[in-house]
Amino acid sequence: MAAPTPHDVPSIPEAHSIPPALAEPLRNDLDAVADEVVEAILKHVPEYAGPAGRRLRSGALDALTLFVDLIADPQRQSNAACAMYHELGRTMARQDRSLDALQSALRVGGMQAWRRLSRTAEGLGLDSAVVSALGELALHTAHEVAEAAARGYAEEQLRSSDHLERQRRRLIGLLLGEGPVSPEAVHDLAHAARWPVPRQVAVVALASSPDTREETRPLTASDVLVDMDSRPPCMLVPDPHNQSDFAGRTLALAMRDRPAAIGPTVSLTQAARSLRWATRALGLMGRGILPRQGVVRCVDHLSTLLLHSDEPLLDELRSHVLAPLDTVSTGQRSRHAETLLAWLLTGNNVPDVAARLHLHPQSVRYRLRQLKQLFGDALDDPDTRLDLILALRAESLRAPDSSGRGVPS
Numbered sequence: 001m002a003a004p005t006p007h008d009v010p011s012i013p014e015a016h017s018i019p020p021a022l023a024e025p026l027r028n029d030l031d032a033v034a035d036e037v038v039e040a041i042l043k044h045v046p047e048y049a050g051p052a053g054r055r056l057r058s059g060a061l062d063a064l065t066l067f068v069d070l071i072a073d074p075q076r077q078s079n080a081a082c083a084m085y086h087e088l089g090r091t092m093a094r095q096d097r098s099l100d101a102l103q104s105a106l107r108v109g110g111m112q113a114w115r116r117l118s119r120t121a122e123g124l125g126l127d128s129a130v131v132s133a134l135g136e137l138a139l140h141t142a143h144e145v146a147e148a149a150a151r152g153y154a155e156e157q158l159r160s161s162d163h164l165e166r167q168r169r170r171l172i173g174l175l176l177g178e179g180p181v182s183p184e185a186v187h188d189l190a191h192a193a194r195w196p197v198p199r200q201v202a203v204v205a206l207a208s209s210p211d212t213r214e215e216t217r218p219l220t221a222s223d224v225l226v227d228m229d230s231r232p233p234c235m236l237v238p239d240p241h242n243q244s245d246f247a248g249r250t251l252a253l254a255m256r257d258r259p260a261a262i263g264p265t266v267s268l269t270q271a272a273r274s275l276r277w278a279t280r281a282l283g284l285m286g287r288g289i290l291p292r293q294g295v296v297r298c299v300d301h302l303s304t305l306l307l308h309s310d311e312p313l314l315d316e317l318r319s320h321v322l323a324p325l326d327t328v329s330t331g332q333r334s335r336h337a338e339t340l341l342a343w344l345l346t347g348n349n350v351p352d353v354a355a356r357l358h359l360h361p362q363s364v365r366y367r368l369r370q371l372k373q374l375f376g377d378a379l380d381d382p383d384t385r386l387d388l389i390l391a392l393r394a395e396s397l398r399a400p401d402s403s404g405r406g407v408p409s
Contacts, residue, residue: 017133023072025124030068031296033116034061035217040112047101059088060109067113068139071134073173082148089152099153103146106294110142167193174238176203181269182233196223198238204295205278206233207259218255232282240265254301259285261296278307289397307394321384324374336374339367341392344385 031059038061041048048056051308062084092099114135121131171189175181190197200261204374206218217227218235225236240262263274277298289308290301298305309313323332338357346352350368354361371379380382 004127005407006119012136018071018130018137020072022124022126022134023068023122023172026071026120027065027068029116029120030064033064033113036116037064037109037112041105041109042346045104047097047103048105054102055088056105059084060113063141064113066145067117067138070141082144085145085148088198089149089154090156093153094157103150106142106146106149110138114138115291149291164193168195168225169227170229171195175201175225175268175271176227176230176234176275177272181272183269186268189308191401195225196238196267200239200241200265200295201264201268201274202240202265202280203271203274204235204237205261205263205275206235206255207282208233232279234278236271255295259293259295260300260349261285261290264298277305280308284308304397307390307397314394317387318394321387321391322395327374333375334373336367337392339364340371340388343368344369344389344392359392382393390395394396 021151029088033059038057041056041060055301066082088102089099092102117138118131118134121134171186171193174185174189187197204218218224223238227234258375259282261278262393263276263281264276266274281296281298281301284304285292290296290304322337325336328336338352342353343350346356350361350364353359357364357388379388
C-alpha cells in the first residue's frame with residue numbers, strides 16, 4: 001500500500017541539525033496547530049465531516065507530538081504514535097472504508113502543520129539550515145505514520161479475507177453435509193461470512209483431475225460459495241434463477257471450460273440433495289452416458305438420472321426384458337434394439353419409424369416381423385412395453401460407454 005508521501009523519504013536528521021531546545025516552544029503551540037490541522041482536513045476531506053472525524057483531533061495531536069518528541073530526542077522510538085495509526089488503519093479496513101481518505105487527510109494536515117510550525121521556527125530566528133532540517137523531519141514523520149496506517153489496513157484486510165474464507169468454507173460444509181441442516185445455524189454462519197441468505201440454491205459439481213490448479217478456480221460472483229477441496233469440487237449458487245450469467249456459453253466460460261453438472265434448484269436446507277444429483281450427473285458424463293464436455297443441467301436429463309439411480313436394478317431390468325435379444329448376433333441386437341425402441345416411442349407407426357431411422361418402410365416391417373418372433377405376445381402387454389422402453393433407453397445411453405473414455409471426476 002503506497003504511503004501518501006514521496007518514495008525517497010529522508011532519514012531522521014542528525015541530532016546536531018536541530019537544537020533539542022526547539023522542542024519546547026513548538027510543543028507550546030501544539031494545541032493550536034492541531035486545531036488548524038483539523039479545520040483544514042474538514043474543509044478539504046469531506047469524508048471526515050461525519051463520524052469518521054470524531055478522533056481526528058487526537059490523531060493529529062499524536063502525530064504532532066511524535067514530531068516534537070523526535071526533535072527533543074532524535075534517538076527515541078516512535079512506537080506509540082505509529083501503533084495508534086496502525087490500529088487506525090485496521091479499524092478503517094474493518095469498517096470497509098477506503099484508505100484514500102486517511103492518505104488525503106495526512107497530506108492536507110501535514111501541509112497545514114508544516115506551515116504553522118515553520119512560521120514559529122522562523123519567528124524564533126532560526127537559520128535556513130535548521131528550518132530545512134525541520135522540513136525533512138516533518139516529511140519523515142508523515143511518512144512513518146502513513147506507513148503504519150497502511151500496514152494496519154493491509155494486515156486487517158488479509159486477516160478479514162482469511163476469516164471470511166474460513167467462515168464460508170464452514171458454511172458450505174454445513175449446507176452440503178450429510179446431517180440435518182438447522183436454519184438457525186445457517187443464518188448465524190451466513191452472518192459471520194457476510195453471505196446474504198437466499199431462498200433457493202443450486203449446486204454445481206466440477207470435473208477435476210490430480211493436476212487441477214488453483215488458477216482453474218471458477219470465475220464466479222462474490223455471493224457464490226466455492227469449495228475446491230471437496231471431491232468433486234463444487235460451488236453453491238444462490239437464487240440461480242436470478243443469476244443472469246447462469247446459462248449457456250457464459251457459464252461454460254465461468255467454469256473455464258471445465259466439464260460441470262448443475263444440480264436441481266432446491267430450498268437452501270436441501271442443498272445436499274442438489275449436490276447428490278449433480279455428482280451423479282458428473283459421473284454419467286465421465287462414462288459418456290451424458291455429454292462429456294460443457295455444462296450439463298440435471299433438469300434436462302431427469303429420466304436418464306432416474307434410470308441410473310439404481311444401476312444394479314436397471315441391469316436386472318435390462319437382463320430380464322431384453323433376454324430375447326441375447327439370441328441374435330451383436331450387430332443384429334443393435335439394429336433390433338434401435339428399431340424396437342423407435343417403434344414403441346412412435347406408437348407403432350411404421351412410416352414414423354422409417355423416417356426416424358432413415359430406413360425404407362419395408363425394411364422396418366421386416367425387422368418388426370423378426371422382433372415379433374423374438375418377443376411374441378409380450379409386445380402387446382402395456383406393462384412389458386413400458387419395461388422395454390426403459391431397458392432399451394438405458395441400452396441406447398450406454399452405447400457410448402464402449403469407448404472407455406471419460407472426464408475426470
